[in-house]
Amino acid sequence: MTIYFYKVWQPYGCFSNFSPHSIEIQGNYWLTVEHYYQAQKFVGSVDAVIIPIIRASKTPEEAAALGRCSSRKLRPDWDLVKTTVMREAVLIKFLTHADIRETLLNTGNEILVENSPCDYFWGCGADKTGQNHLGKILMSVREEIRKLQLLSVCSSECLENRS
Numbered sequence: 001m002t003i004y005f006y007k008v009w010q011p012y013g014c015f016s017n018f019s020p021h022s023i024e025i026q027g028n029y030w031l032t033v034e035h036y037y038q039a040q041k042f043v044g045s046v047d048a049v050i051i052p053i054i055r056a057s058k059t060p061e062e063a064a065a066l067g068r069c070s071s072r073k074l075r076p077d078w079d080l081v082k083t084t085v086m087r088e089a090v091l092i093k094f095l096t097h098a099d100i101r102e103t104l105l106n107t108g109n110e111i112l113v114e115n116s117p118c119d120y121f122w123g124c125g126a127d128k129t130g131q132n133h134l135g136k137i138l139m140s141v142r143e144e145i146r147k148l149q150l151l152s153v154c155s156s157e158c159l160e161n162r163s
């Protein structure tokens with residue numbers, strides 16, 4: 001089975017980057033993954049003044065609109081780093097919030113797809129042929145969290161055996 005998600009108020013809305021789950025990265029708080037992701041477009045760019053404004057946005061829609069404004073200059077390496085930036089933020093989101101971590105882990109090995117009608121990079125696009133990078137990141141984060149949980153079970157068993 002494939003699990004499709006997109007809008008926050010639809011099923012599996014917590015997988016959307018617009019979901020209201022804050023993250024802390026290097027001492028800064030971001031209301032949503034989308035706030036962080038949009039701001040990273042301008043790190044080291046001549047338009048870096050926009051970063052705190054994006055961070056202070058009241059909603060992820062507002063943050064996305066600021067980050068997508070085509071008159072601003074993106075950092076030159078943005079296309080190279082954007083999936084790494086996204087993965088880090090999504091991993092931190094699911095490590096931070098236990099309830100949605102359970103929702104993610106409970107999807108088993110189902111395929112996760114961002115059902116965006118217009119985004120062929122992060123989502124599957126209108127005709128479902130898109131690259132679905134957000135879905136791929138969620139599946140890889142799901143795997144990573146499972147490994148981390150196994151590690152912590154093993155290390156606590158190990159500590160118990162020693163005492």
Ligand SMILES: Nc1c(N[C@@H]2O[C@H](COP(=O)(O)O)[C@@H](O)[C@H]2O)[nH]c(=O)[nH]c1=O
Nearest residue numbers: 006007008016017018034068116122134
């Ligand atoms: N969920 C969701 C969207 N999808 C998100 O948009 C982001 C891509 O932004 P950009 O790289 O600027 O095109 C990325 O986080 C993707 O998951 N877009 C929306 O307008 N509304 C929404 O509810």
